[in-house]
Amino acid sequence: MACTNKWSDIDAEKIIIEYTSKGVNEDIALRTYTARLLGSEPEMVLHGGGNTSVKTKIKDLFGEKIEVLCVKGSGWDLGTIEPEGHPAVELAPLLKLKELSSLSDEEMVTIQRKNLIDPKSPNPSVETLLHAFLPYKFVDHTHSIALLSLANQPNAKEICLKIFGKEMVIVPYVMPGFDLAKLAYDMHQNYKLNLSSKNDKLKGMILLKHGVFTFGDSAKESYSRMIEVVNKAENAIPRNINLDLNSSREKNLPSFDKYKFIPYLRGLISSELAKRGFSKRCIFEIRNDKKIKEISELCNLHELSERGVATPDHVIRTKSKPLILDEIPDSDFNFNTSNLHAENWLKKTKKLIECYIEQYQLYFESNNERVGNIKKNLDPLPRLIIIPKFGLIALGNSKKSACIAADIGQVWIETLLSAESFGEFRPVSEKDTFDLEYWSLEQAKLGSKKEPSNTGKVVVVTGAGGTIGSEISKVFYKSGAEIVCIDKNIVTAKETARLCGKNALAIECDLTSRDEIEKAFREIILQFGGVDILISNAGIALPGELHNMDDETLKLSLNINLLSHHYLSQESLKIFKSQDYFNLKSKNLLGGQLLYNISKQALNPGKGFGAYGISKSALLSLMKQYALEEGHNGIRSNCINADRIESGLLNKEMIKSRAKLRGLSEEEYMSGNLLNSEVKANDVAKAFLSLSKMKKTTGLILTVDGGNVAAMPR
Ligand SMILES: [Zn+2]
Numbered sequence: 001m002a003c004t005n006k007w008s009d010i011d012a013e014k015i016i017i018e019y020t021s022k023g024v025n026e027d028i029a030l031r032t033y034t035a036r037l038l039g040s041e042p043e044m045v046l047h048g049g050g051n052t053s054v055k056t057k058i059k060d061l062f063g064e065k066i067e068v069l070c071v072k073g074s075g076w077d078l079g080t081i082e083p084e085g086h087p088a089v090e091l092a093p094l095l096k097l098k099e100l101s102s103l104s105d106e107e108m109v110t111i112q113r114k115n116l117i118d119p120k121s122p123n124p125s126v127e128t129l130l131h132a133f134l135p136y137k138f139v140d141h142t143h144s145i146a147l148l149s150l151a152n153q154p155n156a157k158e159i160c161l162k163i164f165g166k167e168m169v170i171v172p173y174v175m176p177g178f179d180l181a182k183l184a185y186d187m188h189q190n191y192k193l194n195l196s197s198k199n200d201k202l203k204g205m206i207l208l209k210h211g212v213f214t215f216g217d218s219a220k221e222s223y224s225r226m227i228e229v230v231n232k233a234e235n236a237i238p239r240n241i242n243l244d245l246n247s248s249r250e251k252n253l254p255s256f257d258k259y260k261f262i263p264y265l266r267g268l269i270s271s272e273l274a275k276r277g278f279s280k281r282c283i284f285e286i287r288n289d290k291k292i293k294e295i296s297e298l299c300n301l302h303e304l305s306e307r308g309v310a311t312p313d314h315v316i317r318t319k320s321k322p323l324i325l326d327e328i329p330d331s332d333f334n335f336n337t338s339n340l341h342a343e344n345w346l347k348k349t350k351k352l353i354e355c356y357i358e359q360y361q362l363y364f365e366s367n368n369e370r371v372g373n374i375k376k377n378l379d380p381l382p383r384l385i386i387i388p389k390f391g392l393i394a395l396g397n398s399k400k401s402a403c404i405a406a407d408i409g410q411v412w413i414e415t416l417l418s419a420e421s422f423g424e425f426r427p428v429s430e431k432d433t434f435d436l437e438y439w440s441l442e443q444a445k446l447g448s449k450k451e452p453s454n455t456g457k458v459v460v461v462t463g464a465g466g467t468i469g470s471e472i473s474k475v476f477y478k479s480g481a482e483i484v485c486i487d488k489n490i491v492t493a494k495e496t497a498r499l500c501g502k503n504a505l506a507i508e509c510d511l512t513s514r515d516e517i518e519k520a521f522r523e524i525i526l527q528f529g530g531v532d533i534l535i536s537n538a539g540i541a542l543p544g545e546l547h548n549m550d551d552e553t554l555k556l557s558l559n560i561n562l563l564s565h566h567y568l569s570q571e572s573l574k575i576f577k578s579q580d581y582f583n584l585k586s587k588n589l590l591g592g593q594l595l596y597n598i599s600k601q602a603l604n605p606g607k608g609f610g611a612y613g614i615s616k617s618a619l620l621s622l623m624k625q626y627a628l629e630e631g632h633n634g635i636r637s638n639c640i641n642a643d644r645i646e647s648g649l650l651n652k653e654m655i656k657s658r659a660k661l662r663g664l665s666e667e668e669y670m671s672g673n674l675l676n677s678e679v680k681a682n683d684v685a686k687a688f689l690s691l692s693k694m695k696k697t698t699g700l701i702l703t704v705d706g707g708n709v710a711a712m713p714r
Helices: 009-020 026-039 091-099 105-114 128-133 145-151 156-167 178-193 219-236 262-275 290-296 301-305 312-318 340-370 399-422 430-437 440-446 467-478 490-499 514-528 551-579 610-633 652-661 666-670 681-693
Strands: 051-059 065-071 088-090 138-142 168-171 204-207 211-216 283-287 384-387 391-396 458-462 482-487 505-508 533-536 592-597 635-642 701-704
Touching: 009 026, 026 051, 026 065, 026 138, 026 219, 051 128, 065 091, 065 128, 088 091, 091 105, 091 128, 091 178, 105 128, 128 138, 128 178, 138 219, 145 156, 145 204, 145 211, 145 219, 145 399, 156 168, 156 204, 156 219, 168 178, 178 204, 204 219, 211 219, 262 283, 262 340, 262 391, 262 514, 262 551, 283 399, 283 514, 290 384, 290 391, 290 399, 312 399, 312 430, 340 430, 384 399, 391 399, 458 467, 458 514, 458 551, 467 482, 467 490, 467 533, 467 681, 482 490, 482 514, 490 505, 505 514, 514 551, 533 551, 551 592, 551 610, 592 610, 592 681, 610 635, 635 681, 652 666, 681 701
Parallel strands: 168 204, 458 482, 458 533, 482 505, 533 592, 592 635, 635 701
Antiparallel strands: 051 065, 051 138, 065 088, 138 211, 204 211, 283 391, 384 391
């Protein structure tokens, strides 16, 4: 599928008008425009990859015009870039660096930062000097799949010369930074010296085993040259490149049986992380459309997987190679009855993971020795797992990073297959991959911020569409977790999910139905790989006295306030135990958590609320029973006793009538507790979060009611 030139004079004019009215100059407006055009092509640029620049003049504080390089700043994606995504660096001091024979990475970063016009700007791209040295107004750089399929051939130089002739300068592989910038500049100058201006058809540069640069006097010229060069590469490749990141999950799941291994695998990987002092769990992204499955069935998959990454900076997202597992046995992963096939597969999988880790350690140690033992070991776990006839599982410490790894995994697959269709895929060596993986400037892209406490955990919240459920979801989302919002009302569930980031999952579910709960948990497994914390919050408060209560009312109350919590707990426990399959006999358990909202009715019954109080008292017993039964499995069971929270169960009208009945104002009624302070849904949510962090606590009722003597646990 060829790339089309999306340049439009009308759109360009629009963007100029839009940004010049905001004080941005025309060059930067056009830079923003074509950077976005490049960023809209995953074939060329993905997740912070690629970079673009423009040389222009801007006014300084004295109103004098100075020459600057506006180059992509770290943290920006080309697809969604804004003018401030190309921070301005004074050009003259950068150009002066050409005179040096060497410059360390740290010195390079310092000089680039020192010459930023706005010191608050993000760090300019690691490829800034290359952009600065090339004597063209606009410079574009991508990691196009088509180009990489050629640039990763063993005899790439000859191939590229044959295809592009005098249009491109071919630069051998050198790690990004000062050395590459200087080499590319010198080669460019030599090339120019040997050309008469009449023959000058130079459009760009191919960086072997890395990517492609194009340049020009205008944004349109540089961009159009990129499209032209990429299409020329594509035409030379027999295979059709077609990267579809959106339809990557098979549409009709034949049966859930073949997905049952997933929590076991997640547990295995998470346990290996935990063993090495990384307390976080991992999150899965499963991709298994027809094309990915086809690749997973290649007979030389093992050999191909060892070849390396398509372009070096992918290593920080995917490691240098995927882990290949055996085909999943056609049997049920249910160990109530002995199941040898599944058991053997799991044992073999554990061995393969250990083997991957061992190899990674060897790779780290030998290369670290080469560079003088100055690097700190990163976690050795794979980011991509390929299972024959199943597809690809990408993993990360969040859904976001798992999806990035999956996208880059698909780019790797496309590049590898296209390169193989042309000749042979031979990307950068192990040594070069290591230098990039452990390059401080690359690691900076992943961010050094301390991760929030629940990073990597999957938290299921029921009644998530209600006031309290929504607050719980938001509080846990802020603590780093992936959120599943379950509610019988899908509209409100979706609304809460929307407040919990792009990756939160909303599920409609009638919690009184075991079948529906099972179905919901399947969806969660497919989306995230497992579950870590259940917050069983949904409830119903049916009024009425017991002496004349009909059966239906009491049964409904028990179904929702007791049995649904039990069903949810059973499903969660199945997953917790699958995740801990290999740990159950050891002390290093991943465990899991059951958290219930029991309300004060369980401790202090209210007149006319028998059905509510009875079912909630039973729920308190359920919590204790699970604490008792599951403690040795590392699973904690706790609950919250909250009272008088404005919510769907205690709405404005009820507050009004109850306050009136007691001769109080609404405010007095709501803060009628020992602390004289209204308890809000957010207080309850924060109490759940505290409980989730209390590692040595199980079987506890935590009270969040502002103080109520009658409801104190006795
Ligand atoms: Zn690059």
